[in-house]
Amino acid sequence: MDGNLRTVLISIFEVFGLVGVAYLYARRVRFDAQAATRIGMDLLVPCLTFAALLDSRITMDELPVIGAATAIQVALGLLIGWAGLRLLGWQWRRELLLPIAFLNSANIFYPLLLANYGVDGLSRGLLINTTVNVLLFSVGIALLHGGGRARDALRQPALWVTLLAVVLRLLRIQPPELVMRIPRLAGTAAVPLMLILFGHALAGARLRSLRAALVGTLLRYVSGAAALAVILILLDPQGLLRKVLVLYTLLPSAMINVLLTQRAGRDAEAVASTVVLTTLVGLGLLPVLLLLVG
Numbered sequence: 001m002d003g004n005l006r007t008v009l010i011s012i013f014e015v016f017g018l019v020g021v022a023y024l025y026a027r028r029v030r031f032d033a034q035a036a037t038r039i040g041m042d043l044l045v046p047c048l049t050f051a052a053l054l055d056s057r058i059t060m061d062e063l064p065v066i067g068a069a070t071a072i073q074v075a076l077g078l079l080i081g082w083a084g085l086r087l088l089g090w091q092w093r094r095e096l097l098l099p100i101a102f103l104n105s106a107n108i109f110y111p112l113l114l115a116n117y118g119v120d121g122l123s124r125g126l127l128i129n130t131t132v133n134v135l136l137f138s139v140g141i142a143l144l145h146g147g148g149r150a151r152d153a154l155r156q157p158a159l160w161v162t163l164l165a166v167v168l169r170l171l172r173i174q175p176p177e178l179v180m181r182i183p184r185l186a187g188t189a190a191v192p193l194m195l196i197l198f199g200h201a202l203a204g205a206r207l208r209s210l211r212a213a214l215v216g217t218l219l220r221y222v223s224g225a226a227a228l229a230v231i232l233i234l235l236d237p238q239g240l241l242r243k244v245l246v247l248y249t250l251l252p253s254a255m256i257n258v259l260l261t262q263r264a265g266r267d268a269e270a271v272a273s274t275v276v277l278t279t280l281v282g283l284g285l286l287p288v289l290l291l292l293v294g
Contacts, residue, residue: 021199023202025200043157047161048187070135081219094143096219098261099220104198110129130158209269246292
């Protein structure tokens with residue numbers, strides 16, 4: 001078997017295999033996912049971010065490209081999503097814009113990058129996800145509530161840890177090896193925990209609003225393909241960053257969109273159905289993308 005194909009298949013099996021195990025476990029056993037999520041987001045993911053950014057060979061001139069590419073993807077997701085919903089007379093269902101524009105740039109993205117591209121790929125994914133979170137907790141919340149809550153984005157520990165790591169890289173300061181062993185150890189637990197939490201979230205989701213899911217899924221991948229074309233033409237990313245961005249723009253929707261929609265008192269069932277269907281499509285699409293980009 002070709003080495004690249006073998007790597008891709010193994011990574012897909014590992015990622016979705018653990019999600020499946022967590023899904024089956026969550027169907028039978030209740031556990032406190034809220035506490036686990038808080039530990040992951042407040043401790044493990046920031047440690048993973050800090051260690052990966054300092055250990056990687058990412059160059060600082062890639063930072064504006066990553067920020068611009070992420071903003072283009074979200075903007076086109078919102079624009080094409082709004083146009084599609086308006087065409088159907090669904091402009092009042094603005095909660096569907098979230099799964100169209102905001103992607104699963106952590107739970108699925110991180111382990112695939114780590115398995116296929118190592119810490120260098122992961123570090124670029126971490127910067128993408130940080131940008132996505134800033135946009136989600138400002139623009140995304142504003143869409144749901146009619147007003148921005150930028151302070152929610154500023155409360156994310158991963159944001160401040162990312163800024164700290166970038167500053168240290170710019171100043172060419174490397175913490176002592178003994179100190180770095182702590183975030184590296186904590187970071188090893190972040191990826192499997194995110195997959196387990198994603199499987200747990202899927203266990204509570206249902207494909208009930210099929211029409212909304214079909215519309216949302218179509219707009220998710222159409223806007224993703226459009227964003228990818230714009231990014232490749234305007235920004236012309238090269239090397240590993242190009243591969244990471246190809247994978248990113250065609251990811252399925254993020255499960256956090258369901259939670260935010262529930263809190264806003266809007267149609268969370270339609271959003272959950274869209275997340276489930278985009279994930280099923282992603283199961284077939286992501287291996288093809290990984291093989292194409294090499």
